[in-house]
Amino acid sequence: MKLNGSTILLTGASGGIGAAVAKALDQQGAQLLLVGRNEQALKTLKKRLSGKHLIVLADINTQEGREQIVQQCTQCNGIDLMINLAGILDFGFFEQQSDHCIEQTLTTNLVSPMLLCHRLIPILKQREEAAIVNVGSTFGSIGHPGFTTYCASKFGLRGFTEALRRELADTSIRVLYLAPRATDTRLNSDAVTALNSALGNKTDSPEQVANELISLVSSNQHQRYMGWPEKLFVWLNALFPSLVHGALIKKIPIIRQFSK
Numbered sequence: 001m002k003l004n005g006s007t008i009l010l011t012g013a014s015g016g017i018g019a020a021v022a023k024a025l026d027q028q029g030a031q032l033l034l035v036g037r038n039e040q041a042l043k044t045l046k047k048r049l050s051g052k053h054l055i056v057l058a059d060i061n062t063q064e065g066r067e068q069i070v071q072q073c074t075q076c077n078g079i080d081l082m083i084n085l086a087g088i089l090d091f092g093f094f095e096q097q098s099d100h101c102i103e104q105t106l107t108t109n110l111v112s113p114m115l116l117c118h119r120l121i122p123i124l125k126q127r128e129e130a131a132i133v134n135v136g137s138t139f140g141s142i143g144h145p146g147f148t149t150y151c152a153s154k155f156g157l158r159g160f161t162e163a164l165r166r167e168l169a170d171t172s173i174r175v176l177y178l179a180p181r182a183t184d185t186r187l188n189s190d191a192v193t194a195l196n197s198a199l200g201n202k203t204d205s206p207e208q209v210a211n212e213l214i215s216l217v218s219s220n221q222h223q224r225y226m227g228w229p230e231k232l233f234v235w236l237n238a239l240f241p242s243l244v245h246g247a248l249i250k251k252i253p254i255i256r257q258f259s260k
């Protein structure tokens with residue numbers, strides 16, 4: 001897909017990866033609809049960009065917020081690309097998480113992106129070439145202790161993406177999936193950052209994720225997994241889950257040490 005001159009909806013624009021993606025797309029000459037709830041963060045981001053972008057202040061978890069997004073997409077004559085990047089993470093053992101936190105994580109990371117796709121597919125179909133990018137995670141393929149709710153949301157997003165890709169295969173819309181590994185943003189609390197370092201997990205920069213996303217959209221591929229050995233573990237977990245199970249359960253005492 002040609003990004004120069006395209007119109008792109010970006011949720012999660014006010015976040016760490018979102019700001020890097022916005023900058024990279026701005027450099028490619030795309031017009032952006034920057035979605036988020038934090039007006040100040042979005043205004044600061046917009047000032048750093050050179051193109052004429054729009055800020056859409058919206059909570060993707062409310063019907064009103066989603067309608068506002070749809071309205072803006074219609075008003076700017078449709079969109080070529082929709083990037084579902086907004087997401088949340090609450091690290092901790094499942095038993096200790098509140099009902100509210102479980103519901104919010106599933107809603108933000110899975111249900112709201114699905115509902116947005118549902119509303120925007122008819123708009124995307126008006127283009128000769130269009131795409132949806134859903135941003136998942138390594139944890140969308142590997143069930144990891146301490147991240148059970150987050151894993152459930154990202155496994156769901158990956159399944160949704162795969163099925164939708166097949167359902168829309170005879171249309172003009174490509175449905176893509178990007179799975180970053182740990183990335184240096186505020187999504188990861190201090191406890192998660194400390195855990196990653198104790199477990200020896202490597203961390204990418206938001207700019208690396210942004211470059212991978214742009215490379216994916218510009219390629220003929222449908223999905224990308226980031227990082228080594230994370231890619232190997234995703235593959236191993238699919239073929240030999242008991243090997244990954246054995247390795248991960250040994251880490252439970254360390255994970256417990258860092259969880260609330």
Ligand SMILES: NC(=O)c1ccc[n+]([C@@H]2O[C@H](COP(=O)([O-])OP(=O)(O)OC[C@H]3O[C@@H](n4cnc5c(N)ncnc54)[C@H](OP(=O)(O)O)[C@@H]3O)[C@@H](O)[C@H]2O)c1
Pocket residue numbers: 011012013014015016017018035036037038041058059060061084085086087088108135136137138179180181182183184185186187188
């Ligand atoms: N960082 C990592 O280690 C990592 C690894 C793999 C995958 N990912 C995925 O990458 C994506 C971006 O993460 P990040 O690291 O950039 O996180 P981040 O810095 O915490 O940013 C999260 C973004 O999501 C937005 N958001 C959350 N709930 C929202 C809601 N209800 N309505 C509208 N916007 C909402 C936030 O907007 P507000 O300003 O409105 O709060 C913010 O822009 C997420 O889907 C995450 O799961 C991240």
